[in-house]
Amino acid sequence: MAKKKNMTPDKLISFYMDYVLMHNQAPKSVYAFAKDNNFDEADFYKHFASFEALEKAIFKIFFNNTMRVLEASEDYQSFDARNKLLSFYFTFFENLTANRSYVVYALKDKGPKAMSTLSELKQAFKKFIDTLDIESIDIKEPRITKLQDYTKQESFWIQLMMVMKFWMDDTSASFEKTDIFIEKAINAGFDLMDVKPLKSVLDLGKFLFKEKMH
Structure with a gap:
């Protein structure tokens, strides 16, 4: 039996985005999602309470990535x-x-x-x-x-x-x-x-x- 994957929020989000784009719908359950991607269901709940919470986190990550780029720019700091x-x-x-x-x-x-x-x-x-x-x-x-x-x-x-x-x-x-x-x-x-x-x-x-x- 293959060793279960060690999950991080980024990995969970990547698996989730891949799933919905391939199936045009969310997974039926966290259990099914975990089984399909070979990780323990409990590992999902360490990071997200639900698929809805994960979906919200995705757009916050887009924001965080944006701010990371801007804050690294010297030009940005001088802008009005x-x-x-x-x-x-x-x-x-x-x-x-x-x-x-x-x-x-x-x-x-x-x-x-x-x-x-x-x-x-x-x-x-x-x-x-x-x-x-x-x-x-x-x-x-x-x-x-x-x-x-x-x-x-x-x-x-x-x-x-x-x-x-x-x-x-x-x-x-x-x-x-x-x-x-x-x-x-x-x-x-x-x-x-x-x-x-x-x-x-x-x-x-x-x-x-x-x-x-x-």
């Missing part, structure tokens, strides 16, 4: 928020493209299940957005500041979902249209969040208020 986010998108979608068949299987036409699968990616992405130091109105009210941060995170998350949907439907060579869409989406997002015009209006309001008070 807009260019850091652009760099993230281009690198992240390189990771997705390298695993396109699985990503399309996991997300396309999956509805609410797709959102559940992306939940760990969402949390990591929102924390990443917080690190970008995107300028916002400085209002000395904790509740408003918290709402601003939440709105910023959710807006960029929705933008990422839009780009992923566009990429999955993109039929252009080397997904060139997605690259164009990324640039336009990022630029539009930052332009909409540009606080300078609003700051000018607030400054004018403060000036007029002071003048009237005097």
